[in-house]
Amino acid sequence: MHRRRIAAEKREETLAAQLERSDGRWSWRQENARRWAVVKERCYEIQDxxxxxxxxxxxxxxxxxxxxxxxxxxxxxxxxxxxxxxxxxxxxxxxxxxxxxxxxxxxxxxxxxxxxxxxxxxxxxxxxxxxxxxxxxxxxxxxxxxxxxxxxxxxxxxxxxxxSSGMRLVLKSVALSIGAMVNVSVVVLMFFVVFGILGVQVFAGRFYRCNDPDVAHRRECVGEFYDVTSLDVVPREWSNAYLNFDNLYRALISLFVVSTLDGYGQIMFDALDVTGVDEQPKQDNNPAAFLFFLAFIVLCAFSLLNLYVGVIFYQFSRIRMLSQTSSIDLTEEQKEWAEMCKSVLRMQPLKVLPPPKQLWRKLPFSIISHRYFDPGIMVAIIGSVLVMATSRHDESAEETEAKENVNVAFTAVFIAECGLKIAAMGFREYWSSNWNKFDFFIVCSSIVDLCVGFLSTSFARLIRLFRLSRMFRLIKSLKGLKSLFETLIVSLPAFWNVGALVLLLFFIYSYLGVWTFGKTIRGDSLNEHANFETFQMAMLTLFRVATNDEWVGLMRDCSVTPGSSRCTLADENCGSWSAYPFFISFVVIVSMIMLNLFTAVIIENFENMQDHEEWKLSPNVLEGYVESFREFDDGSGTISGLDLERLLRKIPPPLGLGHGTSRVISVHFIKSLNVPL
Structure with a gap:
């Protein structure tokens, strides 16, 4: 019995110890979970x-x-x-x-x-x-x-x-276009391969030439000759053109250069001069080669490559429309209604100033309210711009003095206009208009121009440039010009997004260029004006490449080898084969695709502006209503009952009744509106 009691006590002690350890582990797990929950909550709060x-x-x-x-x-x-x-x-x-x-x-x-x-x-x-x-x-x-x-x-x-959500929108449009661009690339590559194989069959081995034009065959291109260009005796060399059709790889590179329309003239001239293998080319010996390049440029450069722009433009317009209307399943009438509601909500009545009560402000108010005041200012602006446009380098002192006097007269007119408006409206009311702010800036710059006009410094010439900004005031008076200007203004946010993404690509390629070609020895095109030795020069060089300005020479100099240049592997100043994918990919991505997005943005917004004019209630109709309402507004933002009838008869349908409406119909229509008069 004693043994059993001792064994039972030991079992109880063991069980108690196990329970104690189990409770400890459980409490540790609970504490650990609680701590992780706190950490997770804090991290979520930080990232949010x-x-x-x-x-x-x-x-x-x-x-x-x-x-x-x-x-x-x-x-x-x-x-x-x-x-x-x-x-x-x-x-x-x-x-x-x-x-x-x-x-x-x-x-x-x-x-x-x-x-x-x-x-x-x-x-x-x-x-x-x-x-x-x-x-x-x-x-x-x-x-x-x-x-x-x-x-x-x-x-x-x-x-x-x-x-950046805006940059993601542009990138998304490009990403969604990848599938369609792959299909376009397959078609383009098929044409490139066909023309490449044809070029290999016709021009392979025929772009070689001797630096001595009097040599007729390769076996004669030995020894030395007197070079009339360098006025020295130089050894004869039998060399190949950098862009040639010796194999399909070289042919595809040459055709890509032709498709960019940069430097293709030299390739075409070499093809026109070909004779036979190991024979010296002769000028215009093969005129049929022109048809080869003509067909390729028309089919590929003018047609197929522009399909990339069409694909991206379609996706960009589709995504922007989706982000604006929240659905791509809207009918044309529903889209028109949604956009029209936005236009109506953006419209604001034109503010009409009531006649001032102060006696000294009544005369300026009557002057600026005269119907010939604004047209007179427009004539002065046009005259000022025409006078500045007649300036030339070799004009006499009398002409210069006469033009300066005329400019002083126009400046006095603009200063008087500004002063009359401030006196009639008050400075606070005058400053509430953005166009008045612009006018005030021009007037201030004109006064500064008069003060420093006698100086010949760069600052004085810079100030004179502000005179040209006067012609921008014509925008608010010419409806067609105003429509184009509004299209440009509407495009600015998209320009910023596209420009930021293009700048990002420029940065990436510039950084790659600095660390890939920064030590490459200089050549004919890779010189002090275009190189990758610093980041700043790399950016300028790539801007030149983006405009397709002699980028082929840069690609050649960045791909030099010890056998074709003065570079050595020991000095690590040779080029690299990576120059070909570097420059070709940059031209395709930036020059052919991304830069054309600017055109796509302008076209899309211009098409939207033109589509809006075909609406039943176009923005021009709304603007006409606002301008007509202003004529009957007494400055309080309301019109009288008698003026309501005149307003409705002045405005054409659908907002009004039109001029030919009888008085009886007008009265019945006003009664049907249930407007308290």
Whole structure:
């Protein structure tokens, strides 16, 4: 019995100890879960704070600016400082990703929710590549391909896309166009291959020539000859043209250059001069080659490549319409009704000033209210612009003095106009109009121009440029010009979004160019005016490439090899084969696609303006109603009952009755409105 009692007591003690340990583990789990819940809640509050995205957007901008400072041959102190800032920015960007994942749940469960968003996918990819680049360069920076991972930093500015809704809209339109652009690319590539194969069959091996024009065959291109250009004896060389059709790869590059319409003249001239393999070309020996280039330019450059613009324009218009009307399933009548309601809500009555009570303000008020006052000012503006347009370099002193006197007279007219309006309206009422602010700015600049006109400084010449801004006042008087100007104003927000995305692409390619071609030896096109040695010069060079201005020469100089140039592998100043995908992709993405989005924006807004004119209640009809209402307004924003009939008979349908309406019909119509008179 004693043994059993001892065994039972031991079992009870063991069970009590197990229960105590179990309760401890359970309480620890509860405490741990509570702490994680608090951390998750705090992380969610942080990422949901209004300054969270703004803070990291500012970090992205600062990081972008510091990246623009990097280049080959930096000072050690500068390079060390930029390396430290790189670690700091990487820490903050990694912290941002971590906070977002914790805010959506514990790491294992929050990651699927986090990575589901497209913007988070881009952020995570950029942070992951940054950490990979830092890790590899820290342990194996002496390896060449590891050092080249520095170019991965070029994609960091893409994180700005996740913070800007406007840029995401433009990028979304481009992304949704990828499927259609792939189809277009297949068709374009088919034509390129067909023309490329034909070019190889006709021109392969025939673009070679000797630098001595008197040589007729390759076997004669030996020895030396007297060069009349350099006035020296030089060795004869049998060389090939940079752009040729020796194989399909070279033919496709040559055809792409032709499709951009930049530098294709030299290729066509070489094709016109071909004779036979290993034979010296002769001028215009093969005139049929012109038909080859004519057919390719018409089919590909003028037609097929513009399909890219059409595809992006369609998607851009579709997405903008979806964002504005919230549905793409609306009928044309429903779209018209939605846009018309927006136009009506934006309309405001034109303010009519009541006659002033002060005696000294009545005369200025009667002058500016006269029907010939505004037309007279318009005539003065046109005269002022015409006088400035007659200036020339070799004019006599008498002509210059006469024009300055006329300009002083016009300036006095504009000063008098400004003074009369301020006296009649009061400065507060005068300043409430944006056009009056613009007029006041022009008058002030004209006064400054008169004060410094006797100086020949750059500041004085800059001030004189403000005289030309007077012609912008014609916009508010000419209805057609005003419509075009409004189209431009409406397009400005979209211009900003497209321009920001284009600038982002310029930055990425400039950074890549600095670290890929920054040490390349200079050549004929890669010179002091166009190179990738610094970020600023890279931006200017790419702007030149975007305008298709002699970019082929830059691509040639950036792809030089030791056998074709004075560069050496030891000095690391040779080019790279990557010049071909670098320049060709930039021309396709930026020059052919992104820059044409500006045209797409203008066309879309202009079409919208024209479509609005076909509405049953067009914006011009609404503006006509507002202007007619102003004629009967006594300054209180209302009209009398008698003026209501006159207003309805003056305004054409559908807002009014028109001039031919009888008085009886007008009275019955007014009664049907149930308007208290």
């Amino acid at each position: 704070h209004r300054y969270f995205n703004n803070f990291f957007l500012a970090l992205i901008y600062v990081n972008t600016v510091l990246m623009a400072i990097e280049h080959h041959g930096m000072d050690e102190d500068l390079e060390r400082g930029l390396a430290i800032t790189n670690f700091v920015f990487t820490f903050f960007f990694t912290l941002e990703v971590t906070i977002k994942m914790i805010g959506l749940g514990i790491f294992a469960f929050g990651f699927p929710k986090y990575i589901r968003e497209r913007t988070n996918q881009l952020d995570f990819f950029i942070v992951a590549t940054t950490l990979l680049e830092i890790a590899l360069t820290s342990v194996a920076s002496h390896i060449g391909w590891v050092r080249s991972l520095r170019v991965l930093r070029a994609i960091r500015p893409l994180r700005a896309l996740t913070k």
